[in-house]
Amino acid sequence: MSSPTSAGTPDTGRGSALPGLARTLVYTVRAAFRTDARLALVTLTLAPAAWLDGTLAALFLKFLTDAALAHDGVAVVVAVSTLVVTLAGGWVTASFGRRLQHTLQEKAGVALEDELIQVSAGTPTLQHLERSDYLDRLDPLRKEAWIVHWTLESLAQTLGALAQTVLTIALLASVQPVLALLPVFGIPALLVGRAAALRERDAQEATGELRRRQHHLVTLATNASPGKEVRVFGIGDRLLRLSRETWRVEHARRTRVAWVGAGWQVVASAFFAVGFVGALVVVGNAVAAGLAGVGDLALALVLAATMSGNVGMVVSMFQWLAGCLAVGSRFLWLVDHARDEHRTVGASPATAARVPDRLRDAIELAEVTFTYPGTSRVVLDKVSLRLPAGRVVALVGANGAGKTTLVKLLCGMYAPTSGSIRVDGTDLTEFDLTQWRARCTGAFQDHARFEVTLREAVAIGDLDGGPGERAVADALEAAGAGTLVDVLPNGLSTQLGPTWPGGTDLSGGQWQKVALARGLMRPEPLLTVLDEPTASLDAPTEEALFAGYAAQSGTRGAHAVTLLVSHRFSTVRTADHIVVLAGTGVAEQGSHEELVARGGTYAQLYELQARGYR
Numbered sequence: 001m002s003s004p005t006s007a008g009t010p011d012t013g014r015g016s017a018l019p020g021l022a023r024t025l026v027y028t029v030r031a032a033f034r035t036d037a038r039l040a041l042v043t044l045t046l047a048p049a050a051w052l053d054g055t056l057a058a059l060f061l062k063f064l065t066d067a068a069l070a071h072d073g074v075a076v077v078v079a080v081s082t083l084v085v086t087l088a089g090g091w092v093t094a095s096f097g098r099r100l101q102h103t104l105q106e107k108a109g110v111a112l113e114d115e116l117i118q119v120s121a122g123t124p125t126l127q128h129l130e131r132s133d134y135l136d137r138l139d140p141l142r143k144e145a146w147i148v149h150w151t152l153e154s155l156a157q158t159l160g161a162l163a164q165t166v167l168t169i170a171l172l173a174s175v176q177p178v179l180a181l182l183p184v185f186g187i188p189a190l191l192v193g194r195a196a197a198l199r200e201r202d203a204q205e206a207t208g209e210l211r212r213r214q215h216h217l218v219t220l221a222t223n224a225s226p227g228k229e230v231r232v233f234g235i236g237d238r239l240l241r242l243s244r245e246t247w248r249v250e251h252a253r254r255t256r257v258a259w260v261g262a263g264w265q266v267v268a269s270a271f272f273a274v275g276f277v278g279a280l281v282v283v284g285n286a287v288a289a290g291l292a293g294v295g296d297l298a299l300a301l302v303l304a305a306t307m308s309g310n311v312g313m314v315v316s317m318f319q320w321l322a323g324c325l326a327v328g329s330r331f332l333w334l335v336d337h338a339r340d341e342h343r344t345v346g347a348s349p350a351t352a353a354r355v356p357d358r359l360r361d362a363i364e365l366a367e368v369t370f371t372y373p374g375t376s377r378v379v380l381d382k383v384s385l386r387l388p389a390g391r392v393v394a395l396v397g398a399n400g401a402g403k404t405t406l407v408k409l410l411c412g413m414y415a416p417t418s419g420s421i422r423v424d425g426t427d428l429t430e431f432d433l434t435q436w437r438a439r440c441t442g443a444f445q446d447h448a449r450f451e452v453t454l455r456e457a458v459a460i461g462d463l464d465g466g467p468g469e470r471a472v473a474d475a476l477e478a479a480g481a482g483t484l485v486d487v488l489p490n491g492l493s494t495q496l497g498p499t500w501p502g503g504t505d506l507s508g509g510q511w512q513k514v515a516l517a518r519g520l521m522r523p524e525p526l527l528t529v530l531d532e533p534t535a536s537l538d539a540p541t542e543e544a545l546f547a548g549y550a551a552q553s554g555t556r557g558a559h560a561v562t563l564l565v566s567h568r569f570s571t572v573r574t575a576d577h578i579v580v581l582a583g584t585g586v587a588e589q590g591s592h593e594e595l596v597a598r599g600g601t602y603a604q605l606y607e608l609q610a611r612g613y614r
């Protein structure tokens, strides 16, 4: 459990380091075995076996050459048979192996996506979805998560390439022991390949922001919602130019690193060529001196020629594996981040304080200071506030004053950097956050558009309560969307979202009402937050809705605090208590009458809006 007065939302990003490749390998291989142990085992044995047939074929070619030169008919038949069996076995193993690997990848892919949903949605705070350096890190994972499915396959192929190389070395040594040194000439290529893979991973990490930016520009040009402004302002060409320029810079940075790696690869390959020529000279001299046979020469020629390919394959398989692990390490980072947060944010269910059944006194903020993790700007500075039980508190202030931030802190999406939030005297960090959030509800300005049936879109506001038809209809009614059921083609069973078969789009206001209805599903919340969820609704509708919500907070018996954030003073004035945020703190607070009488910021803003309606 973190100390609310010192730690704040933990910076669990483990500095800038991603988990190491070896740890990522162990994690992903274990995950593949968890998914399907038999398939994983078959993949790890069949794929490497398929690599050996070419090398074994070279050995049987030597037997064939020796048998032919010795005019031994039986030995020729045996050599040809083993050669055919080896090659055919290799093909069959490769084909079966591919099929099984494909099945394993599909299974591993689904398992990975399941874990991704579980980890991302289950992480206590919003850091990994909001912090720009974390997003740069997670972006490749979002787009290329499928690459992680290939880890076991790439490991199997790397092992195969290594096994082939070891067998080749053993056979070369059997011709002339000194030939066992040939792979030494391939070591620079291996080292260069590994260094190049790591540098490319770093370059990818460093250019993450540019790729996200370019993707954002494409999203702006290809989605309906920004589509109106894109056309009205005629910014299509500008988006194109920006996208091209962003891609150019990002691409240039990454390709520069790739070209440097390729250059070193050429140097390393030239080094190997020197070793290859040396090997040929050694075997040639041995045959000339009668120390080796023609079969040995054939074997050495074939193997030495493929040795460079072998080393190259080991390098490229290794690079492939490193590429899979680079994406996998981001996944593991997220898993670590989630685990760290579960350990440090809030209390564990076993030791947590009990969330009260009903609020008796108040939710209080004591000297709460908050800076978003990864940034330096103080958003809230020593804010102290009392939100009394059963009351409606309105939060007003200019854009960026910190209203939504305060809402996030109250819902436990972040912990204060210092200071504390207390619920009837118990620090929020002493609760298990899942249990606390089960007693929070509300609706948000950037509400989700769940493209499911209307019934589900509302019912998920209270999953524990089951999908009770009556409760859903009542919530829609209370949210001012009762008529939606009659208007939509299949009533509550209507699929929302125009891109689905039989799906229907809703207007902005209708989507907001669905979100509000969802927020009304929780039976006995202790905290209801309404963070500008009604921007698309007209003022009287907003006022009626807020009044309905406020009434619920008292009548549901839990004496909830209703916190409403709105820029409409006609609604704000109906609240029991009004808090004006400005700068980094509370500028003034009181009832509407008190604040108007004081003639401060609130009074001026209220007068400004009231004049607009006269």
Ligand SMILES: Nc1ncnc2c1ncn2[C@@H]1O[C@H](COP(=O)(O)OP(=O)(O)OP(=O)(O)O)[C@@H](O)[C@H]1O
Residues within 6 Å of the ligand: 130, 131, 372, 375, 379, 397, 398, 399, 400, 401, 402, 403, 404, 405, 406
């Ligand atoms: N995830 C974030 N990371 C870093 N800074 C943030 C983040 N979210 C908000 N901020 C900053 O915190 C400050 C307060 O933002 P907040 O969203 O709380 O304001 P607000 O009062 O709700 O504004 P509005 O009325 O426009 O909704 C702003 O300066 C904003 O830039």
